Amino acid sequence: xxxxxxxxxxxxxxxxxxxxxxxxxxxxxxxxxxxxxxxxxxxxxxxxxxxxxxxxxxxxxxxxxxxxxxxxxxxxxxxxxxxxxxxxxxxxxxxxxxxxxxxxxxx
Amino acid sequence: xxxxxxxxxxxxxxxxxxxxxxxxxxxxxxxxxxxxxxxxxxxxxxxxxxxxxxxxxxxxxxxxxxxxxxxxxxxxxxxxxxxxxxxxxxxxxxxxxxxxxxxxxxxxxxxxxxxxxxxxxxxxxxxxx
Numbered sequence: 001x002x003x004x005x006x007x008x009x010x011x012x013x014x015x016x017x018x019x020x021x022x023x024x025x026x027x028x029x030x031x032x033x034x035x036x037x038x039x040x041x042x043x044x045x046x047x048x049x050x051x052x053x054x055x056x057x058x059x060x061x062x063x064x065x066x067x068x069x070x071x072x073x074x075x076x077x078x079x080x081x082x083x084x085x086x087x088x089x090x091x092x093x094x095x096x097x098x099x100x101x102x103x104x105x106x107x
Numbered sequence: 108x109x110x111x112x113x114x115x116x117x118x119x120x121x122x123x124x125x126x127x128x129x130x131x132x133x134x135x136x137x138x139x140x141x142x143x144x145x146x147x148x149x150x151x152x153x154x155x156x157x158x159x160x161x162x163x164x165x166x167x168x169x170x171x172x173x174x175x176x177x178x179x180x181x182x183x184x185x186x187x188x189x190x191x192x193x194x195x196x197x198x199x200x201x202x203x204x205x206x207x208x209x210x211x212x213x214x215x216x217x218x219x220x221x222x223x224x225x226x227x228x229x230x231x232x233x234x235x236x
Contacts, residue, residue, distance in 0.1 A: 031218075050211055089154070
């Protein structure tokens, strides 16, 4: 199985901050990398697919980059509704895997 | 609108089985995969497997091989996930999610990208004696 790691595991930030979350795959996955946002008690929500394509309806302050093994999710100006946990997920293999998550909370 | 509606919460004893349903509406059920993902309390997301509702083909994470079965009833646009030999560690929220394949132009060719774009609200399964 392809293993996914994320860093940091958690971070504290303020409204308006630029936030960057990193995801690493145990082998090259080209651009087969998706990002999801999850709020407490809610189902995950797709933010970014194919490493850098913004899902319809997702604010443009979210962006993704990377290919191969290293990927980044960036929130350009953190908003109150962005405090949540973020997961990366690889779809390179038919046996998909998620990263362990990064919790973004209020500083 | 496109949605996935899951069955209600379940309480099971260790060793029993549970079958969770996921009813699709607003799109052609047989055109997109259904994935199952679970999340224990306070833990991350764990992908369990996928099913193609058209063919019935499935793929399961190694961890669940032999214990999970994903099926469907196309006449009622419903997917099912059955997990057997339940243990306390299986206590979790179980989500179904639609698997979407998109063709994107990448460099000099089109490539297929796969993601989970529509999710059910989750079904809580509690395993307790």
